Amino acid sequence: MKIDRRSFLAFVLGGAAGTALSPLPWKLTDDISIWTQNWPWTPVPPKGETTYVDSTCTLCPGGCGIRVRRVEDRVVKIEGRNDHPVNRGGICPLGAAGAQLLYSPWRVRQPLKKMDGRFVPVSWEQAIGEIAGVLRELREAGTPEAVAWIADTDRGTTAELCRRFLTVYGSPNFIRTPCAQDAWETALYLTQGQRATAGFDLERATFLLSLGSGLLEGWGTPPFVFRARGALKDNNGRFVQAEARLSKTAAKADQWLPILPGSEGTLAFGLIHVLLKEGRERKPFVAAHTAGLEELKRQALQEAFSPEAVAQATGLEAKAVVELARAFAAAERPLAVCGRGAGRVPGGLQETLAVHFLNALVGSVNVEGGVIAVPEPEYIRWPEPEMDAVASKGMQTPRVDGAGSERYPHARYLLNRLPEALLQGDRPAVRVLFVSGGNPFYSLAGGERTEKALARIPLIVSFSPFLDETAAAAHYILPAPTHLERWEDVPGAAGYPKPVVGLARPVVPPRFATMPTADVVLRLARRLGGPIRAAFPWESHEACLRQTLGPAWETLRRKGFAVEEGFKPQPFETASRKFEFANADLKRLAAFRPLPAPGDPGAFKLTLVPFDTLRLTAALGAPPFLVKALESEILLKNDIRVEIHPQTARDLGLADGADARITTPQGSARVKVYLTEGIRPGLVGMARGLGRGAHDRYLAGKGVSANRLLALVEDPSSGLEAGWGIRARLERA
Amino acid sequence: MEEPKSSAPSSRSEPGQGGQGDGAGGAIILFFILGLAASLLVGWVAFPALLYSEKRQPVDFNHALHNEIVDHGCASCHFFRADGGFSGAPKLAQCIECHREANSDDPEEIRFVEEYVKPGREVPWLVYARQPDCVFFSHAAHVRLGGIDCAVCHGPMGESTSLRPYQENRITGYSRDIWGWNIAGIKRNSWDRMKMDDCAECHAQARVPGGSVQTQKDGCFVCHK
Numbered sequence: 001m002k003i004d005r006r007s008f009l010a011f012v013l014g015g016a017a018g019t020a021l022s023p024l025p026w027k028l029t030d031d032i033s034i035w036t037q038n039w040p041w042t043p044v045p046p047k048g049e050t051t052y053v054d055s056t057c058t059l060c061p062g063g064c065g066i067r068v069r070r071v072e073d074r075v076v077k078i079e080g081r082n083d084h085p086v087n088r089g090g091i092c093p094l095g096a097a098g099a100q101l102l103y104s105p106w107r108v109r110q111p112l113k114k115m116d117g118r119f120v121p122v123s124w125e126q127a128i129g130e131i132a133g134v135l136r137e138l139r140e141a142g143t144p145e146a147v148a149w150i151a152d153t154d155r156g157t158t159a160e161l162c163r164r165f166l167t168v169y170g171s172p173n174f175i176r177t178p179c180a181q182d183a184w185e186t187a188l189y190l191t192q193g194q195r196a197t198a199g200f201d202l203e204r205a206t207f208l209l210s211l212g213s214g215l216l217e218g219w220g221t222p223p224f225v226f227r228a229r230g231a232l233k234d235n236n237g238r239f240v241q242a243e244a245r246l247s248k249t250a251a252k253a254d255q256w257l258p259i260l261p262g263s264e265g266t267l268a269f270g271l272i273h274v275l276l277k278e279g280r281e282r283k284p285f286v287a288a289h290t291a292g293l294e295e296l297k298r299q300a301l302q303e304a305f306s307p308e309a310v311a312q313a314t315g316l317e318a319k320a321v322v323e324l325a326r327a328f329a330a331a332e333r334p335l336a337v338c339g340r341g342a343g344r345v346p347g348g349l350q351e352t353l354a355v356h357f358l359n360a361l362v363g364s365v366n367v368e369g370g371v372i373a374v375p376e377p378e379y380i381r382w383p384e385p386e387m388d389a390v391a392s393k394g395m396q397t398p399r400v401d402g403a404g405s406e407r408y409p410h411a412r413y414l415l416n417r418l419p420e421a422l423l424q425g426d427r428p429a430v431r432v433l434f435v436s437g438g439n440p441f442y443s444l445a446g447g448e449r450t451e452k453a454l455a456r457i458p459l460i461v462s463f464s465p466f467l468d469e470t471a472a473a474a475h476y477i478l479p480a481p482t483h484l485e486r487w488e489d490v491p492g493a494a495g496y497p498k499p500v501v502g503l504a505r506p507v508v509p510p511r512f513a514t515m516p517t518a519d520v521v522l523r524l525a526r527r528l529g530g531p532i533r534a535a536f537p538w539e540s541h542e543a544c545l546r547q548t549l550g551p552a553w554e555t556l557r558r559k560g561f562a563v564e565e566g567f568k569p570q571p572f573e574t575a576s577r578k579f580e581f582a583n584a585d586l587k588r589l590a591a592f593r594p595l596p597a598p599g600d601p602g603a604f605k606l607t608l609v610p611f612d613t614l615r616l617t618a619a620l621g622a623p624p625f626l627v628k629a630l631e632s633e634i635l636l637k638n639d640i641r642v643e644i645h646p647q648t649a650r651d652l653g654l655a656d657g658a659d660a661r662i663t664t665p666q667g668s669a670r671v672k673v674y675l676t677e678g679i680r681p682g683l684v685g686m687a688r689g690l691g692r693g694a695h696d697r698y699l700a701g702k703g704v705s706a707n708r709l710l711a712l713v714e715d716p717s718s719g720l721e722a723g724w725g726i727r728a729r730l731e732r733a
Numbered sequence: 734m735e736e737p738k739s740s741a742p743s744s745r746s747e748p749g750q751g752g753q754g755d756g757a758g759g760a761i762i763l764f765f766i767l768g769l770a771a772s773l774l775v776g777w778v779a780f781p782a783l784l785y786s787e788k789r790q791p792v793d794f795n796h797a798l799h800n801e802i803v804d805h806g807c808a809s810c811h812f813f814r815a816d817g818g819f820s821g822a823p824k825l826a827q828c829i830e831c832h833r834e835a836n837s838d839d840p841e842e843i844r845f846v847e848e849y850v851k852p853g854r855e856v857p858w859l860v861y862a863r864q865p866d867c868v869f870f871s872h873a874a875h876v877r878l879g880g881i882d883c884a885v886c887h888g889p890m891g892e893s894t895s896l897r898p899y900q901e902n903r904i905t906g907y908s909r910d911i912w913g914w915n916i917a918g919i920k921r922n923s924w925d926r927m928k929m930d931d932c933a934e935c936h937a938q939a940r941v942p943g944g945s946v947q948t949q950k951d952g953c954f955v956c957h958k
Binding site: 050 | 781918
């Protein structure tokens with residue numbers, strides 16, 4: 001017997017046959033397929049008991065009710081509460097991605113202090129002690145007004161505690177971050193005498209005219225606005241979007257009017273012009289409930305607002321302006337809204353007034369389907385604090401941002417004016433800045449100048465739970481728990497037409513050594529002693545919340561929210577008890593004038609217009625789910641794309657996807673080009689929310705921030721931030 | 734010139750000749766059988782032995798003993814939660830209800846109390862019947878709606894006096910009970926295997942209303958959500 005090649009082949013064949021007759025190949029195939037379908041490195045929620053906790057989302061001013069699903073102690077899903085009046089089961093992408101913020105790798109885990117440019121962990125005791133020391137020195141030097149506080153809301157117990165702290169300390173410089181409500185609140189106060197926020201009864205309007213508002217892109221409370229958009233369709237209503245770009249909102253509108261950017265106010269006055277000229281105002285309402293119509297006529301019937309002039313200014317046809325005015329006036333319940341994009345920039349006061357006048361002329365103020373003045377919540381009734389001489393003197397100094405001054409008597413907060421104020425003098429006017437929300441280092445326009453101004457402040461304390469741009473620039477980070485780990489009363493929902501208060505509760509125990517901002521305030525007050533300590537008789541924020549809410553606490557704790565279902569708007573509180581188109585205060589405002597984009601049109605042939613998308617956030621960094629869902633028209637790998645019209649591209653010699661350099665008077669950045677006919681020629685569209693300097697690796701280093709290319713533009717009538725674009729140049733790179 | 738002495742070239746040059754050919758054929762058959770036998774041995778014996786690693790349960794639990802004491806059979810410890818979710822292997826908190834202290838001098842119970850109850854450490858039970866993560870299974874649908882006994886899928890577990898070893902598939906990380914202990918996949922009892930075909934077999938017999946409109950069979954997404 002020989003062992004040769006054939007024997008070997010026979011052995012192999014026998015082996016093959018035997019293998020086929022054994023379970024090995026079949027079992028192996030099966031196991032490998034199971035393995036590939038359950039990669040061991042893919043995170044899977046732990047098995048365990050599923051529970052639901054109802055809370056309120058505080059990631060934006062919306063205040064939606066959320067239902068958080070947990071498996072054991074792990075948050076696995078966030079849904080909208082079906083029984084919540086504001087969102088009724090709806091949820092926006094940011095709210096749904098909220099668990100990623102809780103478990104984010106860029107959370108700040110303990111108090112940090114910057115030493116030699118690096119953050120080192122310190123104890124709460126040490127951090128609060130050191131900051132209290134600086135505060136004590138400033139007070140002893142008689143300059144308590146050199147302390148400022150930036151917060152993203154001025155409502156609720158936390159914000160009120162911060163403001164109260166500044167008051168008894170002696171500083172008037174509590175500043176709320178800007179948003180479109182700033183202009184609306186001032187407009188309501190000047191025309192109706194009401195200290196209120198603007199609610200919009202979008203669900204019951206039958207003709208919705210949006211002057212650049214991104215109703216489907218984060219404006220107001222997104223789930224409420226989405227539902228209202230559905231209701232409008234069900235009611236056979238009409239939805240007209242006037243905006244320079246084919247935004248998602250414009251694409252979903254019944255009619256898109258591609259007006260020139262910055263001409264929204266002119267269009268509103270143009271519509272008023274047609275209404276008044278043709279006598280189409282709702283005469284019974286105007287006669288019974290308004291005053292000063294003659295003055296409005298004098299203002300709006302000028303030649304500058306004739307259909308022809310408005311056509312020229314807006315880029316529409318005169319006929320379209322007239323037809324829009326007629327359709328608006330003829331609708332059963334017309335409603336006009338403004339606040340560009342997601343409404344993060346207040347815009348000009350006169351522009352908002354024009355839109356509000358338009359609503360008043362068709363009787364859509366404080367009625368069903370109209371603009372509703374929603375009174376500010378009044379459940380916080382703490383006794384007036386006793387103030388010492390230092391505090392009284394400090395409180396009498398003018399605000400650092402100029403709000404409430406002779407020039408801007410009606411403005412309450414003007415964060416946009418802070419950078420210039422800080423650049424004055426040898427020493428910056430603010431020596432200590434607390435930042436609880438708003439992330440001004442990122443979200444303020446003005447590029448390097450703004451950054452340089454803020455960086456002049458010798459002591460910045462950030463309360464951010466995340467390492468955002470402001471936290472990175474701060475000297476101390478005193479991390480607050482995230483929205484799923486703390487108690488918070490949430491008064492009001494942006495744009496919702498009824499008073500509502502929600503309660504956010506800890507859904508899971510705090511993951512790290514964080515402390516609610518309100519508790520830090522209480523501790524600082526205790527450290528400073530005297531009248532400051534006496535103004536804060538509460539043991540903790542939670543105790544303060546219980547005591548402040550009184551009997552409402554139990555209801556809120558059980559139900560999660562309280563809404564005034566049968567709410568009726570209160571009567572106008574002006575001197576005439578009517579809606580005033582004109583009065584002494586209005587007369588004193590700088591006249592309406594469309595604000596041009598800053599920059600020399602000769603050197604900068606194009607105009608950069610920023611836009612908002614639901615997939616990117618402003619102050620808060622977008623969680624990975626949102627960044628992952630960004631379309632390639634906005635972000636391609638790590639490059640931001642700017643929208644330009646094919647005609648503009650031809651003139652510049654740029655092809656789709658080409659690398660380009662955009663330059664504005666504020667700065668310059670590399671971008672990629674995206675050609676679309678959904679933007680007017682001559683414009684460059686850029687998404688807001690990218691170009692992050694801090695944050696996690698899913699967001700940082702992607703694209704550029706539009707805010708760094710934009711300039712701060714001050715509205716002459718109110719001082720509010722009113723920038724909508726800037727002149728720009730685009731070149732091949 | 735001398736002729737080459739070697740016979741090998743000549744045998745090669747004359748293939749299929751008489752005895753030479755028979756010898757080669759025998760060798761071929763022998764090697765075939767050798768290969769067959771070796772691979773069968775590998776496939777049926779060595780492979781299963783290599784594929785699974787064997788683990789002991791952390792505590793040797795006596796189901797039969799507990800079953801005699803409790804009032805509601807399996808459901809006494811393996812219960813449905815208020816929301817219909819199934820609790821599965823009991824948590825330490827349940828055990829503690831009776832075993833705050835050792836109730837006997839059984840060394841295994843004493844060890845359990847010392848190692849888990851006193852330090853408050855959860856017992857890392859190895860779950861024989863855990864399906865892969867890509868499978869959705871609802872106990873409520875089967876036990877409450879379908880009225881199926883625990884033993885139909887899990888066998889007479891409640892009568893066992895000791896916990897058998899747990900074998901873990903080295904490739905998938907799941908229990909051997911899913912494929913079944915018979916490597917050929919042959920089953921004698923309904924609880925011998927827990928593969929998809931076994932689910933489908935029972936669903937077909939019971940004429941469970943189908944999830945798929947097109948095929949009238951169970952749609953993929955009934956279980957693979």
